[in-house]
Amino acid sequence: MATATAQTTNTSAQRELERRMLRQMLLIRRFEEKAAEAYALGKIGGFCHLYIGQEAVAVGSLAALRDDDYVISSYREHGQALARGVPANALMAELFGKATGCSKGKGGSMHLFDAGRRFMGGHGIVGGHIPLAAGLGFAIRYQRGDQLCICYFGEAAVNIGAFHETLNMASVYKLPVIFLCENNRYGMGTAFERVAAVTDVVEHACSYDMAAELVNGMDVLAVYEATRRAAERARKGGRPTLLEVRTYRFMGHSMSDPLHGVYRTKEEVEEQRKRDPISQLAGKLKEEGVLDEAGLDALDAEARAEVEDAVRFADQSPDPAPTELTTHVLAD
Amino acid sequence: MATLTYRDALNQALREEMQRDPNVFLMGEEVGVYQGAYKVSRGLLEEFGPMRVVDTPIAELGFAGIGVGAAMGGLRPVIEFMTWNFAVLALDQIVNSASKILYESGGQIPIPIVFRGPNGAALQLAAQHSQAWDSWLSHIPGLKVVAPATPADAKGLLKSAIRDNNPVIVLEGEMLYNLKGEVPDGEHVVPIGRADIKRPGQDVTFICHSKTVAVALKAAEQLAGQEGLSAEVLDLRSLRPLDEEAILGSVARTNRAVVIEEGWPHAGIGAQVVDVIQREAFDQLDAPVLRVTQADVPMPYNKQLERLAKPSPERVVAAARRVLYLD
Numbered sequence: 001m002a003t004a005t006a007q008t009t010n011t012s013a014q015r016e017l018e019r020r021m022l023r024q025m026l027l028i029r030r031f032e033e034k035a036a037e038a039y040a041l042g043k044i045g046g047f048c049h050l051y052i053g054q055e056a057v058a059v060g061s062l063a064a065l066r067d068d069d070y071v072i073s074s075y076r077e078h079g080q081a082l083a084r085g086v087p088a089n090a091l092m093a094e095l096f097g098k099a100t101g102c103s104k105g106k107g108g109s110m111h112l113f114d115a116g117r118r119f120m121g122g123h124g125i126v127g128g129h130i131p132l133a134a135g136l137g138f139a140i141r142y143q144r145g146d147q148l149c150i151c152y153f154g155e156a157a158v159n160i161g162a163f164h165e166t167l168n169m170a171s172v173y174k175l176p177v178i179f180l181c182e183n184n185r186y187g188m189g190t191a192f193e194r195v196a197a198v199t200d201v202v203e204h205a206c207s208y209d210m211a212a213e214l215v216n217g218m219d220v221l222a223v224y225e226a227t228r229r230a231a232e233r234a235r236k237g238g239r240p241t242l243l244e245v246r247t248y249r250f251m252g253h254s255m256s257d258p259l260h261g262v263y264r265t266k267e268e269v270e271e272q273r274k275r276d277p278i279s280q281l282a283g284k285l286k287e288e289g290v291l292d293e294a295g296l297d298a299l300d301a302e303a304r305a306e307v308e309d310a311v312r313f314a315d316q317s318p319d320p321a322p323t324e325l326t327t328h329v330l331a332d
Numbered sequence: 333m334a335t336l337t338y339r340d341a342l343n344q345a346l347r348e349e350m351q352r353d354p355n356v357f358l359m360g361e362e363v364g365v366y367q368g369a370y371k372v373s374r375g376l377l378e379e380f381g382p383m384r385v386v387d388t389p390i391a392e393l394g395f396a397g398i399g400v401g402a403a404m405g406g407l408r409p410v411i412e413f414m415t416w417n418f419a420v421l422a423l424d425q426i427v428n429s430a431s432k433i434l435y436e437s438g439g440q441i442p443i444p445i446v447f448r449g450p451n452g453a454a455l456q457l458a459a460q461h462s463q464a465w466d467s468w469l470s471h472i473p474g475l476k477v478v479a480p481a482t483p484a485d486a487k488g489l490l491k492s493a494i495r496d497n498n499p500v501i502v503l504e505g506e507m508l509y510n511l512k513g514e515v516p517d518g519e520h521v522v523p524i525g526r527a528d529i530k531r532p533g534q535d536v537t538f539i540c541h542s543k544t545v546a547v548a549l550k551a552a553e554q555l556a557g558q559e560g561l562s563a564e565v566l567d568l569r570s571l572r573p574l575d576e577e578a579i580l581g582s583v584a585r586t587n588r589a590v591v592i593e594e595g596w597p598h599a600g601i602g603a604q605v606v607d608v609i610q611r612e613a614f615d616q617l618d619a620p621v622l623r624v625t626q627a628d629v630p631m632p633y634n635k636q637l638e639r640l641a642k643p644s645p646e647r648v649v650a651a652a653r654r655v656l657y658l659d
Contacts, residue, residue: 070405104438113437120404121437125428131394132429135401135409142357142383142407149401162424165394172389328435329473331442331497 015290019299021063021220022285025055025278026303028079031088032251034307035078035095035109039255043315044095048109051079053250056277057182058083060223061150061245064231070136070149072120072129075110076182080152081122086114092310098317105320106328126187127153127160130179134166137175141238148176148234150227155244156187158201167208167242176234178227179242182217184249189263201244210242217247218275248272333516339509341483342372345490346410350380353408356494359386359395360412360449369414370450370509396422396447400429400499403445410494413449416465416503422447430499431474446493448502451479452543452594453631455507456638462631464595466541469501470571470604476524477571479503481545483513485569488522496524503571505543525570527578533562536588536652539579539605541568544592544624544643551648563652571601576608583609587618588655592643597625619655624648 032050039048051058058079062071073080081091086102094101095109103113103122112122120136123129133151140147157163158181170177181201185192193199205212211233215226223245230241250273252259260266285291291299336344350356357380362369364377364387377385388395392413399409413419419426430443453462470477476498480486486504493500530545531552538548545567552563566582568575583589589609591602602623609621627641653659 072401101438103436103440106438107436111436113440115437115440120441121433123429125424128397128424128428131397131425132401132404134394135398135403136405137401138398139402139405139407142402143405162393162397165389165391166397168389169391169394169398173386328437328439330476331434331439331444 017063018221018281018285019290021059021224022278022281023299023303024059024083025220025281026300027088027306028055028058028082029278030300030303030307031082031091031310032078034311035092036251036255038095038311044109045097046108047075048095048255049076049253050251050255051076053272053276054182054184054217054247055079056220056223057180057217057245057247058152060220061180061227064224064227065150066147068118069147070118070120072133072136072149073122073152074126074129074154074157075122075124076154077112077122077152078109081112081114081119084114084117084119086112086117086119088306088310089313090114092314093317096314096317097319098314099320099324100313100317104324106324127157127162129153130157130162130166133177133179134170134175137170137177137240138173140176141173146235148178148231150178150180152180152182154187155181155183155185155192155201157181158204159196167204167210167240170240171208171210174238175240176238177240178230178234179240181242181244182247183244184247186249186253186263188253188257191263202242205242210240212242212244215243215245217245218277218280220277220281248275333514335512336483336515337509338483338486338504338511338513339370339372341487341515342490342504343374345487345494346373346376347379349491349494350376350384355406356408356410357384357386358410358412359388359399361388361390361414363387363412368412370506372509373412392418392422393425396425397429399445400425400433400443403443404433404441408444408494410446410448413447415461415506416449416451417461417463419447419449419465426469426475426499427472431472435474442497443499444497445499446490446502447499448490448493449504450506450509451503452505453626453638453642456633456635458633459630464593464626466503466571466593466595467600470601475499475501475572477501477503478524478569479542479571480569481508481530481542481567483511484515484520485522485528487515488520489524489569491521492524500524503542507543522569525573525575527575528567528569529564529582530567531563531565533564534586535561535563536590536655537564537566537582537586538590538592538648538652539566539568540592541571541601543594547643547645548592548648550645551652554645554649555652558649559658561656574604574608576612579605579608580613583613584616587616589621590624590648590651590655591621592624592648594626594643597623597628600625619657622651622655624651
């Protein structure tokens with residue numbers, strides 16, 4: 001099992017990038033902690049799937065892409081939306097169901113959209129958005145663009161037919177798509193190895209003659225570098241890539257689900273927490289003398305303040321007007 | 333006016349819209365090299381090339397989803413299903429993606445896409461290949477559904493569907509592809525949501541669409557011959573939105589109605605039409621509204637049984653006689 005390793009250079013640009021990635025991961029962590037609090041208070045309803053533990057995946061991969069690339073994700077997408085630059089205010093307001101939310105309060109946690117930032121949702125049916133990613137890739141190819149589409153999904157989606165149909169067609173049509181599988185090891189409460197005959201997701205790429213890479217998802221720089229390679233493949237040759245990024249979810253499947261219990265032990269979660277992607281990058285930056293404890297605290301304080309602001313904004317925002325019930329069913 | 337088959341009328345609509353708008357493309361099984369399973373796409377690959385006439389593997393869910401994604405990316409896909417029976421595999425993309433993305437994104441991302449193909453029974457294809465999906469698809473907010481009965485409507489409605497900024501379902505008919513009819517020359521567009529009186533009459537209204545329009549027209553002839561009574565044949569053409577004004581206008585003139593459809597009776601299109609009539613025209617009715625549908629069974633293979641299962645002019649006449657209190 002070859003793991004992609006990060007190749008770092010000591011240029012100031014690289015340091016700035018790493019500092020920015022740490023800041024983004026902190027923002028996601030603090031945002032999700034606040035979302036959990038707000039959920040417990042009843043301010044957020046429905047299903048709410050948190051990204052805590054997986055921050056390096058969204059941050060590392062999106063740092064390697066351009067603003068005009070498309071991003072599409074599953075229902076565990078708060079992290080990708082934040083890393084894409086969707087304002088925390090608009091995201092928190094959406095979780096609160098408010099009119100100022102990024103989907104005007106009509107989508108909620110699972111359906112975050114920001115077309116201006118090419119953030120194409122937030123989709124709630126496991127694997128259902130994977131063909132959409134290929135369609136966006138098809139549109140790029142049709143319009144002779146050099147953009148790409150990155151598609152995030154969990155390992156459980158790999159057992160869905162849509163995954164296989166799409167990878168086949170993406171390869172046949174040579175579509176510029178990065179299929180990024182966030183393997184956090186559990187589909188809700190079912191360990192992947194209990195329901196998958198092939199447990200190394202990257203192996204599936206062979207069936208579709210597709211480039212693939214296995215990546216350590218707790219190492220944000222490794223994710224960044226692997227995504228850069230995949231992006232180059234997409235832009236230069238219009239070829240798709242399957243990335244299997246091994247990560248771990250520190251929370252339950254959704255806010256309604258237990259953190260551990262019948263499907264995984266408390267000890268396992270604690271062991272995994274030692275690989276926290278934020279601590280890893282912070283440790284590296286401290287070791288290299290890029291950041292001291294005070295600098296780290298300042299970054300964290302910034303993230304916390306941004307999230308506090310977002311909660312205040314969401315709290316103070318109005319609900320959608322009753323007339324919004326029937327708008328946007330059909331386009332003009 | 334030129335006389336065209338329904339197949340060629342659809343072909344003209346595709347060709348003209350692809351010429352008009354470079355963002356329109358056709359994707360589906362056998363649409364390119366093979367020229368279409370039913371030859372609706374004949375000649376299009378040669379004219380527009382493989383980027384705009386795209387052959388797919390047999391993977392309805394996958395290519396329907398690629399179509400929706402392409403629409404999100406600014407294109408105007410036309411997705412052909414070899415038949416709507418196979419499109420059931422793609423329902424997740426039609427129902428969960430195409431119909432909802434505009435709403436759940438708060439209006440940010442329209443999905444201008446057409447899903448089209450033959451619907452309903454042909455001849456002796458047995459249960460899995462002989463189903464009418466009209467009411468399933470019409471149930472979904474965020475979709476439009478049209479079901480043309482004539483070559484002229486096929487051309488005009490497909491053109492409207494391609495130009496629409498929403499997902500539009502076009503229900504065609506294998507048994508209709510060879511049907512000939514006059515199609516107006518030049519630009520011919522039929523607006524979505526307008527029914528059409530295919531035969532005027534005053535004693536009873538036959539409300540129908542797609543293949544059952546021919547059934548209703550035959551029934552109207554028989555009724556005129558047998559009883560000297562005149563039936564009005566109202567072709568819905570669009571199932572969503574439904575032209576309630578046209579339905580109510582006709583019933584106001586005739587005071588009696590029979591609703592005919594290819595689908596099964598339970599929760600069918602007719603149930604929706606009857607609801608409109610009882611709600612808005614209760615006082616104008618001289619008799620309960622009756623329905624003629626496919627028998628409430630999976631379609632049998634045997635020719636005689638299949639004939640019994642389908643709506644027929646005889647069954648429509650029998651229903652008409654009952655609403656006219658002749659029996």
